[in-house]
Amino acid sequence: xxxxxxxxxxxxxxxxFVRLYRSSYDVIFxxxxxxxxxxHTAEDMTSEVFLKAARHAHRFEGLDETQFRNWLYRVxxxxxxxxxxxxxxxxxxxxxxGQGPDRDVSVRNETDTDDLERLKKxxxxxxxxxxxxxxxxxxENLTHNEIAGVLDVSPGTVRSRLSRAVAxxxxxxxxxxxxxxxxxxx
Amino acid sequence: MSEHEExxxxxxxxxxxxxxxxxxxxxxxxxQLLGVLAGSGRQPSANAEIWRTIxxxxxxxxxxxxxxxxxxxxxxxxxxxxxNPSTVSxxxxxxxxxxxxxxxxxxxxxxxxxxxxxxxxxxxxxxxxLESSPTYENNVALLKSWISQxxxxxxxxxxxxxxxxNKIEVTQSGTEPVKVIDAVWYESSSGRFVRTLEMDxxxxxxxxxxxxxxxxxxxxxxxxxNVVRTPISSKFKVPANPADFMxxxxxxxxxxxxMHFPPIQExxxxxxxxxxxxxxxxLGFVDLFGKLDTYFLFxxxxxxxxxxxxxxxxxxxxxxxxxxxxxxxxxxxxLAWDLANLPKDTPASEGPTARTGKGAWxxxxxxxxxxxTFPVYVFAxxxxxxxxxxxxxxxxxxxxxxxMFAVAYVAGDGRDMVLTQTRALTRYFGAMLKGxxxxxxxxxxxxxxxxxxRVIHQKDTQTEMWWTELALKSSGFSxxxxxxxxxxxxxxxxxxxxxxxxxxxDDELHGLVDSLIPAAEYVPQAGQP
Numbered sequence: 001x002x003x004x005x006x007x008x009x010x011x012x013x014x015x016x017f018v019r020l021y022r023s024s025y026d027v028i029f030x031x032x033x034x035x036x037x038x039x040h041t042a043e044d045m046t047s048e049v050f051l052k053a054a055r056h057a058h059r060f061e062g063l064d065e066t067q068f069r070n071w072l073y074r075v076x077x078x079x080x081x082x083x084x085x086x087x088x089x090x091x092x093x094x095x096x097x098g099q100g101p102d103r104d105v106s107v108r109n110e111t112d113t114d115d116l117e118r119l120k121k122x123x124x125x126x127x128x129x130x131x132x133x134x135x136x137x138x139x140e141n142l143t144h145n146e147i148a149g150v151l152d153v154s155p156g157t158v159r160s161r162l163s164r165a166v167a168x169x170x171x172x173x174x175x176x177x178x179x180x181x182x183x184x185x186x
Numbered sequence: 187m188s189e190h191e192e193x194x195x196x197x198x199x200x201x202x203x204x205x206x207x208x209x210x211x212x213x214x215x216x217x218q219l220l221g222v223l224a225g226s227g228r229q230p231s232a233n234a235e236i237w238r239t240i241x242x243x244x245x246x247x248x249x250x251x252x253x254x255x256x257x258x259x260x261x262x263x264x265x266x267x268x269x270n271p272s273t274v275s276x277x278x279x280x281x282x283x284x285x286x287x288x289x290x291x292x293x294x295x296x297x298x299x300x301x302x303x304x305x306x307x308x309x310x311x312x313x314x315x316l317e318s319s320p321t322y323e324n325n326v327a328l329l330k331s332w333i334s335q336x337x338x339x340x341x342x343x344x345x346x347x348x349x350x351x352n353k354i355e356v357t358q359s360g361t362e363p364v365k366v367i368d369a370v371w372y373e374s375s376s377g378r379f380v381r382t383l384e385m386d387x388x389x390x391x392x393x394x395x396x397x398x399x400x401x402x403x404x405x406x407x408x409x410x411x412n413v414v415r416t417p418i419s420s421k422f423k424v425p426a427n428p429a430d431f432m433x434x435x436x437x438x439x440x441x442x443x444x445m446h447f448p449p450i451q452e453x454x455x456x457x458x459x460x461x462x463x464x465x466x467x468x469l470g471f472v473d474l475f476g477k478l479d480t481y482f483l484f485x486x487x488x489x490x491x492x493x494x495x496x497x498x499x500x501x502x503x504x505x506x507x508x509x510x511x512x513x514x515x516x517x518x519x520x521l522a523w524d525l526a527n528l529p530k531d532t533p534a535s536e537g538p539t540a541r542t543g544k545g546a547w548x549x550x551x552x553x554x555x556x557x558x559t560f561p562v563y564v565f566a567x568x569x570x571x572x573x574x575x576x577x578x579x580x581x582x583x584x585x586x587x588x589x590m591f592a593v594a595y596v597a598g599d600g601r602d603m604v605l606t607q608t609r610a611l612t613r614y615f616g617a618m619l620k621g622x623x624x625x626x627x628x629x630x631x632x633x634x635x636x637x638x639x640r641v642i643h644q645k646d647t648q649t650e651m652w653w654t655e656l657a658l659k660s661s662g663f664s665x666x667x668x669x670x671x672x673x674x675x676x677x678x679x680x681x682x683x684x685x686x687x688x689x690x691x692d693d694e695l696h697g698l699v700d701s702l703i704p705a706a707e708y709v710p711q712a713g714q715p
Contacts (some may be wrong), residue, residue, distance in 0.1 A: 015635070015637055015638035015677060016638075017219070018219070018220065018636055021215075022212075025207060025212050025215070029205070029212075030203075033203060033205040036205065039208075045192060046215070047211075047215050047218070050219055051215075051219065051222060054222045055222060058633075075586055115197070115200065115201050117203050119197065119198075119201060129662060134194075138198040138199075139198050139203075141486045162191070163188070163190075166190050169194065170190060170193075171243075
């Protein structure tokens with residue numbers, strides 16, 4: 001996207017939108033996977049994000065590709081949070097994880113499996129807002145300022161929200177570790 | 187980054203998700219997105235019944251897409267295997283018979299009378315009205331106007347010996363028909379000729395050859411005739427059959443040497459004004475409703491095989507009648523072979539006026555680019571099934587200063603294509619879309635290409651069959667049962683229509699549309715224009 005060609009450019013030029021889609025798809029899909037730990041749901045969510053973006057491209061007021069990506073992140077975050085809140089997906093995911101290994105998200109080696117399971121449970125137990133800031137910061141590697149842009153809050157809010165989310169996640173991971181050790185002892 | 191954040195980052199970094207995207211999902215979503223984008227380009231407005239009407243109305247369904255294609259198609263002729271040999275054979279024999287008139291010794295003087303009947307609508311004005319107010323009524327009025335538009339083709343000879351297509355337009359303010367006298371003097375021994383068109387005893391147009399140069403006289407804006415002398419080139423040859431550019435049927439032939447007319451619908455017998463027997467042929471296309479109210483009537487002498495009359499009927503009303511009124515031998519032409527004594531002072535009459543200009547001719551893609559005053563597109567690479575490409579430059583009735591271009595792709599497997607583009611198409615479909623605001627979801631967009639073209643496919647078999655048949659048949663192609671037609675909206679919001687004479691897969695269609703480029707960027711391939 002060239003400079004000074006905001007939403008109207010995308011809206012009036014499907015080819016431009018397609019180019020942006022192609023350059024953004026992987027980023028958004030990965031974000032959805034990292035948020036949801038479920039490839040199929042992540043694909044559905046990715047579809048929702050881009051379809052929504054296409055339908056509401058006129059709402060995008062940014063000027064460059066980075067701003068467009070951040071806008072997509074925001075759309076995705078809202079979609080995922082809404083998805084989690086409005087459905088029982090979160091609980092079902094937790095139950096699913098309790099029943100056995102994830103069939104959709106695999107890890108690269110056996111050592112990672114336990115860590116992934118532990119992390120999934122801990123992250124998915126967080127409030128959606130905390131999940132978002134954790135994922136954006138640690139898997140998407142966005143800066144505080146970028147996260148602030150995505151979530152439409154101040155960088156200070158991001159820092160405090162991230163601090164609380166990290167603290168809660170650490171606590172949950174510690175709890176999971178202790179529970180795991182007890183299970184091993186029994 | 188705090189210590190806890192650092193630890194957390196390391197934790198996430200040490201877990202490597204298998205988060206590789208699935209290309210199949212990515213591609214499927216892209217197609218879905220293109221569909222959404224195609225239908226969401228404009229904001230809703232209150233004025234918007236027209237497109238829905240187009241899609242549901244029996245009459246407008248035809249016309250929504252077809253008027254211009256039909257007009258273009260009727261005028262286009264293409265060399266190749268005649269689809270309608272009976273028509274061609276009749277015309278060929280009439281042409282041969284007419285040639286005999288010009289072979290007489292001395293100076294042959296042939297006079298034809300062309301009667302133009304009033305009542306033709308003002309297409310340009312109606313298009314403007316549709317643009318400002320895209321209502322159903324205005325749309326129907328425009329389409330009827332397009333269908334009944336008339337300009338009279340007129341052939342002349344240039345300094346290379348090639349036939350040039352001119353057009354003569356007559357503006358009629360009254361209710362009386364206008365008569366134009368077409369007078370020819372021809373000397374078979376030298377090939378010298380003089381031809382004039384007169385109205386109200388004023389010469390409108392003249393073309394002559396004196397053995398050394400070609401003379402062309404046309405009425406200028408000042409109301410006077412301007413005579414241009416062009417010495418013949420080294421390529422110049424006296425035409426073997428002067429009837430090809432001065433005969434009665436020359437004006438209704440295609441821009442190519444091979445005639446291609448609509449099929450013969452009726453063959454009857456009758457008499458000519460002098461009482462001699464005649465064969466009468468009705469040539470036309472049956473419309474979508476099974477109606478044949480727009481056609482040519484050829485009246486051919488049963489004794490001489492010479493075509494004596496051509497009548498053009500549009501919507502059941504005669505719009506033009508050409509008939510031969512004299513064919514004799516004279517000692518000298520009334521005008522000098524070099525038009526030296528041509529009366530140049532031809533004041534505009536109070537009543538009808540006439541304007542002549544260039545009609546239709548074939549061009550290269552590069553020439554199309556130069557001559558077009560609007561964006562024109564071609565396929566960057568011809569699909570494998572295309573063997574030959576021809577481009578026709580045609581008049582645009584809605585804008586005399588503009589042109590219409592039809593790119594005919596001759597296929598090796600029967601899947602011929604005709605790509606038509608003109609400013610009027612853009613204005614027309616632009617008005618249609620304006621009228622459809624708020625109902626975009628009813629427009630049958632089927633594809634948005636990566637280069638920004640949006641494609642409408644009116645998947646109504648009857649409608650699609652009707653206009654694609656007309657476009658293809660008129661272009662010299664034999665329509666197949668599974669032909670298809672698409673309306674294309676370019677990234678610059680201009681419109682094109684594409685008729686394809688056979689089935690194309692989604693991939694083939696997408697490949698075609700994806701390959702559309704501005705004609706200015708076209709790099710000719712071997713054997714292509």
